[in-house]
Structures are given as structure tokens and as C-alpha cells.
Amino acid sequence: MxxxxxxxxxxxxxxxxxxxxxxxxxxxxxxxxxxxxxxxRRLGAFLRRRERAHSEFRRRNIFELYIEEVVESCNRLKGGRLPTAKLKEQLQQMALRRTGGEKTDELMGRNGSGPEGLPHSIIVTPD
Structure with missing residues (x-):
């Protein structure tokens, strides 16, 4: 450095x-x-925020892996009378909301705007 x-x-x-x-x-x-x-201190705060966002992003990916299974199981329990598309969308929205949502995506640079850093700084990551 x-x-x-x-x-x-x-x-x-x-x-x-x-x-x-x-x-x-x-x-x-x-x-x-x-x-x-x-x-x-600012660098430490940024790194902690980014690590937390990375953890939440991994958590959301795990939730999304199981959403399809949960929707299918709920549909079987209700005897096929469940609107699966609506339930799947609701579960995806819940996973997004519970894991930081857009802020997590912004910190991880997943929405194209890049990671949020300090003003006038260049952040180089191994990713």
C-alpha cells in the first residue's frame, strides 16, 4: 500500500x-x-461494509437456491391450487429485502455502478 x-x-x-x-x-x-x-478508520469502515455485503449476497444466493423447492412443496401441500409464480416472486422479494437489497448489490458492484467508496478514491479488488 x-x-x-x-x-x-x-x-x-x-x-x-x-x-x-x-x-x-x-x-x-x-x-x-x-x-x-x-x-x-474510513478504510476499515468501508472494508467491513463490503465484507458484510458479500456475506449478505452469499446468503441471498443460498435463499434463492431453495425458493424453487419451497414453492413446489407449498404447491403440493395446497393440492396444486397455489399461484406458484406469485409465491416465487414474493419469496424472491423477501430474500432481497432481508439480505440488504439494492444497497448490497451496490456495494458488491452487481448493478453496474461499481462499489461505493470514499470520494475521489480508486478501489482495486482481486474480484
């Missing part, structure tokens, strides 16, 4: 005339440390 810190100011205390490095001041070090901690 590479972290770039940009310092914008009218007075930047460089170590030399070549302007290759910023001088080691306590206040600058403290602000950079606080900024890195804030970035770490």
Missing part, C-alpha cells in the same frame, strides 16, 4: 532549497498522523 501526503500551504518548511522534503516539525507530524488515522 502506498500513501501520498500532499501539503498545500503558502509557507511549507522545506529541509533544503531543492524542496525535496518537508522539515520535521511536531505539528506537521501530528496532523499527518491524525489524517492517516482518519483514513484508516
Amino acid at each position: 502506498v500513501i501520498f501526503v500532499h501539503m498545500a500551504s503558502v509557507w511549507v518548511p522545506f529541509t533544503s532549497e531543492s524542496k525535496e522534503a518537508i522539515a520535521d516539525y511536531d505539528e506537521i507530524r501530528k496532523e499527518v498522523t491524525l489524517a492517516l488515522r482518519e483514513c484508516g
Whole structure:
């Protein structure tokens, strides 16, 4: 992981005339440390949210595997008098609602908009 810190100011205390490095001041070090901690917290929150979305997506896939079986079994119990298409649609909507719905799809990048991240950030995943 590479972290770039940009310092914008009218007075930047460089170590030399070549302007290759910023001088080691306590206040600058403290602000950079606080900024890195804030970035770490935001990154951690994003990763936890994405992991939760991945878990909910897997859970929804498992539900959807069994929906057809449940609909068929309910139809047999009712003696074939059950509107199977309507029941299947209702169960799919319930699975979607109980597993995060559109927000889960958005975090997983399944609806084409890509994963939700921090503003002006590029997220590279092995997926």
C-alpha cells in the first residue's frame, strides 16, 4: 500500500532549497498522523461494509437456491391450487429485502455502478 501526503500551504518548511522534503516539525507530524488515522478508520469502515455485503449476497444466493423447492412443496401441500409464480416472486422479494437489497448489490458492484467508496478514491479488488 502506498500513501501520498500532499501539503498545500503558502509557507511549507522545506529541509533544503531543492524542496525535496518537508522539515520535521511536531505539528506537521501530528496532523499527518491524525489524517492517516482518519483514513484508516474510513478504510476499515468501508472494508467491513463490503465484507458484510458479500456475506449478505452469499446468503441471498443460498435463499434463492431453495425458493424453487419451497414453492413446489407449498404447491403440493395446497393440492396444486397455489399461484406458484406469485409465491416465487414474493419469496424472491423477501430474500432481497432481508439480505440488504439494492444497497448490497451496490456495494458488491452487481448493478453496474461499481462499489461505493470514499470520494475521489480508486478501489482495486482481486474480484
